[in-house]
Amino acid sequence: xxxxxxxxxxxxxxxxxxxxxxxxxxxxxxxxxxxxxxxxxxxxxxxxxxxxxxxxxxxxxxxxxxxxxxxxxxxxxxxxxxxxxxxxxxxxxxxxxxxxxxxxxxxxxxxxxxxxxxxxxxxxxxxxxxxxxxxxxxxxxxxxxxxxxxxxxxxxxxxxxxxxxxxxxxxxxxxxxxxxxxxxxxxxxxxxxxxxxxxxxxxxxxxxxxxxxxxxxxxxxxxxxxxxxxxxxxxxxxxxxxxxxxxxxxxxxxxxxxxxxxxxxxxxxxxxxxxxxxxxxxxxxxxxxxxxxxxxxxxxxxxxxxxxxxxxxxxxxxxxxxxxxxxxxx
DNA sequence: AATTGAGACAACCGCCGATAT
DNA sequence: GATATCGGCGGTTGTCTCAAT
Numbered sequence: 524x525x526x527x528x529x530x531x532x533x534x535x536x537x538x539x540x541x542x543x544x545x546x547x548x549x550x551x552x553x554x555x556x557x558x559x560x561x562x563x564x565x566x567x568x569x570x571x572x573x574x575x576x577x578x579x580x581x582x583x584x585x586x587x588x589x590x591x592x593x594x595x596x597x598x599x600x601x602x603x604x605x606x607x608x609x610x611x612x613x614x615x616x617x618x619x620x621x622x623x624x625x626x627x628x629x630x631x632x633x634x635x636x637x638x639x640x641x642x643x644x645x646x647x648x649x650x651x652x653x654x655x656x657x658x659x660x661x662x663x664x665x666x667x668x669x670x671x672x673x674x675x676x677x678x679x680x681x682x683x684x685x686x687x688x689x690x691x692x693x694x695x696x697x698x699x700x701x702x703x704x705x706x707x708x709x710x711x712x713x714x715x716x717x718x719x720x721x722x723x724x725x726x727x728x729x730x731x732x733x734x735x736x737x738x739x740x741x742x743x744x745x746x747x748x749x750x751x752x753x754x755x756x757x758x759x760x761x762x763x764x765x766x767x768x769x770x771x772x773x774x775x776x777x778x779x780x781x782x783x784x785x786x787x788x789x790x791x792x793x794x795x796x797x798x799x800x801x802x803x804x805x806x807x808x809x810x811x812x813x814x815x816x817x818x819x820x821x822x823x824x825x826x827x828x829x830x831x832x833x834x835x836x837x838x839x840x841x842x843x844x845x846x847x848x849x850x851x852x853x
Numbered sequence: 854a855a856t857t858g859a860g861a862c863a864a865c866c867g868c869c870g871a872t873a874t
Numbered sequence: 875g876a877t878a879t880c881g882g883c884g885g886t887t888g889t890c891t892c893a894a895t
Contacts, residue, residue, distance in 0.1 A: 561881090
């Protein structure tokens with residue numbers, strides 16, 4: 524018995540969000556924090572369903588989202604993580620905290636699928652075809668092979684995926700098979716400070732909407748400017764949204780909306796924001812200080828990745844890892 | 854300049870698990 | 875325990891942009 528759709532109500536607006544709607548939503552969340560999405564349409568007057576509000580926030584408006592083209596490093600991480608985790612985009616996104624699961628899913632479907640298909644056709648490239656790693660290949664082979672063969676195939680898959688993932692996550696520890704040099708110096712999990720402000724996201728949206736923003740006198744603090752500078756540097760590779768905006772107007776808009784969209788909730792003391800994130804993603808939320816738990820979980824992952832020696836030769840059971848240790852990861 | 858097709862991505866839909874009643 | 879509700883996730887679709895013709 525499925526649930527009825529949440530938005531059967533007549534009068535619920537669909538389609539692209541307008542800047543005005545975005546402002547309403549962001550203002551509300553700035554005041555109340557994310558969560559209790561059911562109340563958002565009621566309290567804001569938005570003619571959107573709660574789900575739509577949550578999605579808009581999660582995929583577009585929330586702070587720290589990086590837009591634009593994916594770096595080589597990100598791309599490889601996605602491929603490797605997909606091989607390891609399957610189409611669990613939210614889990615994959617937790618390793619790329621600046622990217623949303625929707626973005627990663629889109630990128631996979633539009634770019635990487637084709638790329639991997641090509642690579643597979645040419646017989647080179649990445650060790651695993653992520654397309655078939657999670658289910659299709661395994662299930663197909665399960666029909667063709669005996670159980671033992673299937674298990675061996677799976678073992679090989681796991682080992683290869685682990686190797687690929689370790690290469691991507693810990694290039695300094697890898698065997699150097701696939702040295703990656705992120706073009707922008709972005710290291711996803713290791714630099715909590717790489718989180719960026721949402722101002723540019725909003726500024727992009729609001730371009731042309733407000734031509735004469737009244738510049739708040741107190742918004743040009745060194746901290747916020749630094750934040751924007753960092754963001755601009757990080758996001759310099761982005762093309763789609765950024766190229767539509769002149770640098771000057773970008774800065775002006777960012778300054779104009781700095782006060783509106785400066786999220787105190789980014790502070791680690793605010794738990795609402797973290798609660799709105801997936802457990803995985805919240806690992807990366809704290810800008811100011813590394814999360815000891817995150818460190819611990821990374822260590823666990825690291826341990827698993829590099830624990831081959833100890834486990835090789837033994838009857839290695841994936842389920843041992845996934846059921847127990849993954850329970851700690853996710 | 855107009856048309857068209859492909860690519861990119863924002864948004865929707867339906868299902869599931871967790872939780873409240 | 876049954877049911878209703880909510881938030882979250884993954885698959886899919888719709889719309890927009892841009893390059894090629």
